[in-house]
Amino acid sequence: MSSVFFYVTYTLCLCLGLLCVLFVSCWSSLWRGGFSWDGSSLQFNWHPVLMVSGLVVLYGYAALVYRVPLTWRQKKLPWKLVHAGLMLLALLLSILGLCAVFDFHRSFNIAHLYSLHSWVGICTVAMFAFQWSLGLAGFLFPFSPPGFRSTLKPVHIWVGKAILILSVTSCISGISEKLLFTLNGSTGEPYSSLPVEAKFANSLGLLIVAFGLVVFGILSKKKWRRPESDGEGVHLLLSEGSA
Template identity: 65%
Template sequence: MISSTVLFYGTYVLCLCLGLLCVVFVSYWNIEWRGGFAWDASFLQFNWHPVLMVTGLVVLYGNAAILYRIPFTWSQRKQHWKLVHAALLLSSLILSILGLCAVFDFHTGYHIPNLYSLHSWVGICTVVLFTAQWLLGLVGFLSPCSPLGFRKLLKPVHAWMGMAIFILSLASCLSVTKNADPPPITTNYIAYSSHPAEALFANFLGVLIVAFGLVVLGILSNQRWNRLEPGEESSRVSILLSPYCVV
């Protein structure tokens, strides 16, 4: 058990470091090669889109997903950590919605059609599912009026949806690092193929996102790191919980 706990915390620190690097890299990318940020319906407003989506939909979401796996939380009241879990996911959702507002407002200002790429389709579906997931979790797991039977039925659905949304988030953000869906109307935009330094940096960002996602999924899939519920046997082998224990 000691070695398993040490391994978890080593993996968790790696997860935190990778998440921080993802945020730093996506921010630096948009500052160094794309001119920085603004909120004036210009291309600089568009630059908020990848930063907010990577920060909210990947990094914050991934850390919220593994919150219940942290061993020091197991001896504390789960209700408190449910509130922390919900707050982290709400922050993630707010950042994601702001990221969508940034790109929609930019498109409207330059009369660019919305939702015309595969990236946009996957991204909007991810945020819609995320919103539904959060609201259903709020009603099912935090409402004092929620019946126990309903919670038991909702738990595997909530777990599967949580994992699916995270994978969709990774797929959507990885498509941003390839092209970032840049509109052709700005004079400051330099074609991706003619800017090898930016291309290489964006590739590193993509690798960081993949690495972060793999570490999060690895933590979620390790049943030795599941939180034991009251009345459950201590043997990790006999635990039949979902890999994404979010309840």
């Protein structure tokens, strides 16, 4: 019964993640004009899509790799590589998303990192890069000392959870900031009148929050943690040692 409940919850998580990507892509396409890489506002549209897809959705999926019961009877090393690979892809998408917004700012002579959203976002990506590099050195390199691994593990766990919290916070604050700038600065309906675009983007924010909550729910369930086995060593998963 527990396994059935897991797969129901896991399917919900997968669907919420896909909806997040779909909603942010539709918002950028239908209301913001689409995509380009020419320094214009169309280049900025890559920023929310890449940050939501990488920093939230793909990051959350990667965090749950070890939770899938079908993987428990298999060797752990391949799944460590899958976890690390997904995290790396999420990090690269996030960095590309930062490149999109910084290049846009340069084209329009807009100051960088002037808002709380930008401060939280850049700190989150920096923590993510540090976390991935340290995790690679501590948990995948064969010459990593066991003492270093055991010391690193609680730090890895805490930072991993913090990154997911900050990722959700950064994305929902970015949605509000974008709506305030674009709707209140245009000739259309102001944000305060809650036009269709605002309703759609706010719904995206709720989906991101719901996705984050479901990921945390799965990670916090003790019965859904990969069972320890002799010689398995330290898990790479960001929350594996929270028991």
